[in-house]
Amino acid sequence: MTTMDTGERRRSSDVRPVITDLIDGATVLSIAEEAWIALVGEDEILVPIPGEPPVDIVSSWVDIVGPWTGSVVLTTGRGTAEELSRALLREAAPEVLEHEDVEDAFGEIANVVGGNVKAALPGPSGLSLPQVGNAPVVRNPVDVCRVDVVWRGEPVSISVQGALPPLPVPSPTRENEVPL
Amino acid sequence: MSLTATSFDWVRDLVRKESAIVLQPGKEYLVEARLLPMARQMGLTDVTKLVETVRVRPDADNTRRIVEALTTNETSWFRDGDPFTALTSTVLPSLLSARGANERLQIWSAASSSGQEPYTIAMLLDDALPNATSRVSITATDLSREMVQRTRAGRFSQLEVNRGLPAPMLVRHFTRAGNEWEVSANLRRMVNASECNLAAPLPRMGPFDVVYLRNVLIYFDLPTKQSILRRVRDLMRPDGWLFLGAAETTLGVDDSWERVVIGRSSAYRPLKGA
Amino acid sequence: MRALVIDDSRAMRRIVSGILIGLGYEVRDAGHGREGLDVLDEGWKPHLLCVDWNMPVMDGLQFVSAVRSNPAWRSVTIMMVTSESEHTQIVRALAAGAHEYVIKPFTADAIRDKLALLGLLPEEVPAGVPVPLRSSEQEVAL
Structure with missing residues (x-):
């Protein structure tokens, strides 16, 4: 791994943008749509409406570290993640999908969406390898751009969310570093 | 009204003839999704009406638009370099x-x-x-x-x-x-x-x-x-x-x-x- | 024609390999740059390397630099296939010695178009024939 500015030590005088200053839901949706069309299938339509969230959910995400630091998180039901993986692999999909196959494919979709979200943000930024599991917690409710869609009748959410808590109100007299 | 089998077959034949692209059966909804904007633009309510209109009165422009709507791949850079x-x-x-x-x-x-x-x-x-x-x-x-x-x-x-x-x-x-x-x-x-x-x-x-x-x-x-x-x-x-x-x-x-x-x-x- | 596909995602390796096999390539794959170098060290000589950027152990950019610093591999064509799509990143990859760059997500056509540009399409589609627009893998999808 190359070392990069983790963005975790910032001075209180810095103005840190929140994600909604940098990207809007329509852009995130169009990135996801392109990923679905190309990877999942040309006629795979994402309907931008929230669906009933399933009980058993799983997330895949990549972290972006740069002028804006956070994660691009895909969340859906486990069954849907499996279906997505199958669609991605098409006839290369094995008879029985192993847990690793789903992790790998679902993670790769997060990588593709995340890479394109990163490129739409001010850079340069680093991109982490994808992870799969329980989504990182939202640290700052203002620093989130979330799009809810329905794919093949199942809800999928794409959340671009900051990794840093809100900044304290800056004090003009102090230049101390704020531990985050 | 959803796309009739006759309309789908007509579109299939047209696209195969003009672009050599074969639309597999079962792609009716794709044809509908791609052609609906064109139908609406022409003041028609659905794709079957669009197909009827163009069938009854063949028209090169509309034919081309239908084929283009169904063949997104027509626009690569350096196409046939x-x-x-x-x-x-x-x-x-x-x-x-x-x-x-x-x-x-x-x-x-x-x-x-x-x-x-x-x-x-x-x-x-x-x-x-x-x-x-x-x-x-x-x-x-x-x-x-x-x-x-x-x-x-x-x-x-x-x-x-x-x-x-x-x-x-x-x-x-x-x-x-x-x-x-x-x-x-x-x-x-x-x-x-x-x-x-x-x-x-x-x-x-x-x-x-x-x-x-x-x-x-x-x-x-x-x-x-x-x-x-x-x-x-x-x-x-x-x-x-x-x-x-x-x-x-x-x-x-x-x-x-x-x-x-x-x-x-x-x-x-x-x-x-x- | 032979191609080496290097990507840490197994799914992506299968997809890229499937497209290349459909075009007539003989394909091997590797899960990161180090593994890719191992395949090359065996003496297997691919015409084309399809390389992801973000991978564990050795990333794509390090791999490209390593390949470019070895005169024995000078003639191989390198195509990045990655979701890294910042303008500056593409410039970096080209500067390091990659010839082409395919941004994920891509369709099978995108790979075929790039190979045509590089003169690496095994079976040149004769001029004048409307091109079948999808690799066999995706024929059903229009």
């Missing part, structure tokens, strides 16, 4: 020696769709000529207002720039704009886009040194092909060059052209005295 290779290898040197140093070269990309062809030409000439912006003017026309607007904007999606645009040209001539790529202002200044129906009398344009009229004639019947070629010829300089689609020719359509083989492609030049 040979006519572009011919531009820089043969046509440009010949024009530069025939024209005065201050004479503007005029190029017409007819049926320019979302702009890949005129911007491909612009990039090639910008790389080949030190003063391309002042030396070359590219006219891009298309039947569709939406396509003309897209060409003017010069913005392309990630999927579009992936289609045959060499990476060195992407980084040289484009910048990122949100999740799209925007062609440089320099190139946008070289390209003037406007609406134009090739099957109707043409507006005053040109005279053109080079015309790209690719994959358009195939949609028209013989008399219309002939009149389009005649009108195009009237807008060209006597020593101009015409490029047609790889599957198209003037032979047997209009004998006032001379076919010139350039590498792996062919150009057509107005026959003197014809």
